[in-house]
Amino acid sequence: MDIRQVPLSDLEQLETPNPKIRSDQDIRAWQTTRSYGDYAIFLRRLNDSVVGYYLPWSSENPSNAIINTVKLLDTLDSWIDEIPPQETPQRFGNLSFRKWGARLEDKSDELLNALLPSExxxxxxxxxxxxxxxxxxxxxxDYGTGHETSFALFLLCLVLIRFFKPxxxxxxxxxxxxxxRYLRLCWRLQDVYKLEPAGSHGVWGLDDFHFLGYIxxxxxxxxxxxxxxxxxxRPPLPxxxxxxxxxxxxxxxxNGPFHEHSSQLHSIAVGVPNWSKVNSGLFKMYEAEVLGKRVVVQHIPLGGLLEWSIPNTETTSTNPKASPLPALASPPVILNGASRMDTDTRTRAPWANNR
Structure with missing residues (x-):
């Protein structure tokens, strides 16, 4: 499906994004918005674009938009060398990460001005x-899948204004x-500054830090x-x-046996018959365990380009199965995640009944 375009002339009428999710009801409301549907389409399109393509990746003519975005991430990586971790023992994270973050906050306008054409x-x-x-x-x-989702939404916003072409x-x-490149930067931040997992499910989670890369x-x-x-x-893997x-x-x-510290990844490896079912199952798990968990998404900014406009407040507050997502080719991108939200924090295996 196509991704809509937001004209630059419309920007002055839009609010600045800020965190809006404070309850499970807000999550259900978010699932009725056009921005949630935009994100669903965006993830499906990204996923479909790489089927049958492998690493290392090279192409003859990446766009200037792609090249400059990688340069932005290179710049952020170089700051790690300039802001080394403090040597004093620290139990949770290294305080130098706050210095790295303060520089990002100070220079974010400068970075974005360098990334984007003046218009x-x-x-x-x-x-x-x-x-x-x-x-x-x-x-x-700390760092977790909510932060990873924020970066994906950052990329989606750049598609909506056609800085990146869909x-x-x-x-x-x-x-x-x-x-x-983003993954490699985040791995280095995690290693150098000893970042804690944000909202990890521990052994019941897919991964302490990431999800989209598996999709x-x-x-x-x-x-x-x-x-x-x-x-x-059978590691090592190419x-x-x-x-x-x-x-x-x-x-x-x-450290330790893979089936003990990564039980979900192990259960996928021994129980899912093919990569197609892994792919579709991970989409469902992403909705349930990332987008459907308030503690994960409560800090994600919404509004503006990713509009927060609830079409029917009464329906979304009383019908947890309401979903505005467009009908997509099988397997769907995101399937009515509100109906799968529950109080059990253990990650379900959505492919278990889909063999």
Missing amino acids: YSPVIPHLKPYLLTSFGSFLRM KPDEERELVLRVFL FGSGQLRDQKEIPVSAVL PTNLYFMLIMRVHDVK
């Missing part, structure tokens, strides 16, 4: 909140070049018949896709 300058107040929440909490010194070649670059990586492998899902149990890279990252940062 896009009115969009900076709408992008800045997403950029600032993409790399972790500078107060709590076409397969550009979307492939967003995953295999921009998102991969895109299983998307790369979606039509693959020669590599079984169980291949992930860095040919984001799924394998994230599995090897888990091995780098965790």
Whole structure:
């Protein structure tokens, strides 16, 4: 499906985004908004763009928008060298991460002005909140899937204003070049500043820090018949896709048997018959365990480009199954996650009944 375009001339009429989710009812309301549908379409398009494409990735003519976004991430990475971790022992995170975050807050306007052509300058107040929440909490010194989602929404905003073009070649670059560079930056932030997982489910979670890379990586492998899902149990894995890279990252940062510290990833490897079902199941899990959890998404800015306009307040507050998402080709991007929200914090395996 196509992604709508927001004319730059409309920006002055839009509010500046800020956190709006304070309750589970707010999550259900969010699921009725056009911005939620935009994000669903965006993720499906990114996923579909990388099916059958592998790493290392190279292309002849990436757009200036792609090149400059990678340069922005390179700049943020260089700050880590300039702001080394404090040597004094610290139990939760390293205080130097707050210095890194303070520099991001101070220089965010400068960074976005360097990224965008001058005619896009009115969009900076709408992008800045997403950029600032993409790399972790500078107060709590942690990082998690809510911050990763903020970065994906940052990219979506840039598509809505057509800084990035919604076409397969550009979307492939967003995953295999921009998102991969973002992942590497976040890994370095986690390692150097000893960031804590934000809202981790522990052994019952998919990953302490990331989720979208597993979706895109299983998307790369979606039509693959020669590599079984169980291949992930036989490391080392070649860095040919984001799924394998994230599995090897888990091995780098965790000790002990894989089935004990990463039970969900292990259960996928032994119980899911093909990569297509892994891919569709992870979309469902992402909605339930990331977008459907208040503690994960409560700090994500909404409004403005990602409008917070509730079409029917009475319906959304009384009918938890209400969903505005467009009908998409099977498998759906996000399936009525409100109906799966419950008080159990353990991650469900949505593919268990989908074999």
